[in-house]
Amino acid sequence: MLILTCPCCGIKADETELAPGGEAHIKRHGPGSSDAEFEAYLFTRANPRGVHFERWRHAYGCGKWFLAARATDTLEVFGTYPATSTAVPDAILSRIRARRPDWIKPDRIKPA
Template identity: 50%
Template sequence: MLVVTCPVCGVHGDETDFHCGGQAHVARPASTRPENVTDAEQRDYLFIRHNPKGLHFERWRCDRGCGKWFHAARDTVSLEFKAFYGVTELPPVELMKQATGTWAEFFKDKIKAGKAS
């Protein structure tokens, strides 16, 4: 059982009160350069997900509470939540530094800019 805290309304509860929305921070190629999106990029955006052993960034919804979406960083081995943060926010800098796969690429310039949110 996972115990989740909603950063929007602060409710603290069992995972059955929430809904997991899969991998977070998936960049949509068509948002940045709609004129030049290859089939392979679009395929990766739609279907290819990162499945690391360790730190995982994911989206959650406060399903039986305030109904808002938010982000969470969770360790897939220990199932421990490392952070909860808003849907328009980035994870804490130290977690961005530990990110793997496409996340590492996505966070790269954001860490440099020193942006915590």
């Protein structure tokens, strides 16, 4: 039963208020993209056992989407940030590194 803080309304939201939305920071590929790019965009997922960046919606609250950095093996939450972010805030990256010194940042995750 997760708790995530909605960065939009500031509520510490119970999982029952939230709707999960899958991996974050995936670039949309539309017409003109290659088959491989389009396949990767729609289906290839990181699925790490460890630090994961993902989308959530405060569905039964303010209705806003937001992003979260969370560990899939311990369910620790490193932080949440607005859905409009194209990069991960430094504070969250620092916290991840502090908690998991061995973590290797995937290329697609951009620091702010």
